[in-house]
Amino acid sequence: MAVWEALVRCERRWLWVFVLVCLTPTLTGCPDNYSYLAHTYRCYRAYGILNTYDEAVATCLADGGSLAMPRDNTTNNFLVALKNNVSTSSKFRFGLHRWNETWKYVDGGELGNFTDWAENEPNDINERCAEYLPVFWYGSKWNDGYCSTQRRFLCEAEPAVNHCQPDPCVYGTCISGPDIFTCTCDEGYEGGTCNISIGTQ
The missing domain is CATH 3.10.100.10 (Mannose-Binding Protein A, subunit A)
Structure with missing residues (x-):
């Protein structure tokens, strides 16, 4: 299991992940x-x-x-x-x-x-x-x-924010922090949101 931290920046309640995925965290x-x-x-x-x-x-x-x-x-x-x-x-x-x-x-x-x-x-x-x-x-x-x-x-x-809702981790488990989320990837996947198959690289 590989652990990848996806650093995020909150701006006007929008969550940007590597400028590729835009999610709205749940209050x-x-x-x-x-x-x-x-x-x-x-x-x-x-x-x-x-x-x-x-x-x-x-x-x-x-x-x-x-x-x-x-x-x-x-x-x-x-x-x-x-x-x-x-x-x-x-x-x-x-x-x-x-x-x-x-x-x-x-x-x-x-x-x-x-x-x-x-x-x-x-x-x-x-x-x-x-x-x-x-x-x-x-x-x-x-x-x-x-x-x-x-x-x-x-x-x-501030209201409590759950950065894991909706779940940003494609193939993995999300852990929400105050300003970031962490994806623990399933076996065979990596990347900030566990969206990269190791076998396809």
Whole structure:
């Protein structure tokens, strides 16, 4: 039995194998209590517990993700609906933070053209963590708040991906990894996807 690793590159949820085979990996589900948004190919959850910014980051990280990042109107509306299902009268922290004088997402990305700040916000250089306001207060718009203040919060995470569905190994057994699959070829076959008959070379 020969073991061949097929290195793959995921781009827009398409899996390219040696530029010859194009497969769509199967999404096997979100973490518990997360909701899937097809627009971003990601899972989101509104937590009803109260955490500081650092505690919220740690909670999201334990789920395999980060604080949620509403980069566009569709994602923002989805997050607002999620947090309103938990509480309409609470502030919810999300993954936007003031670094020096610049607002950045928790993955280091710059705040783009989309924002949803409440009127006259952000208004305090010492308030470095973004949060959603309650529904009755500017209709769930963004606010800057103190990172040490405990807030409810929103997380995002990638859904689990099975790179072996559909099975890319023609004559062999597939083992799925985080970003690659490995084909263990049947006797008499080789190649990244076990598609080459040794006897025909």
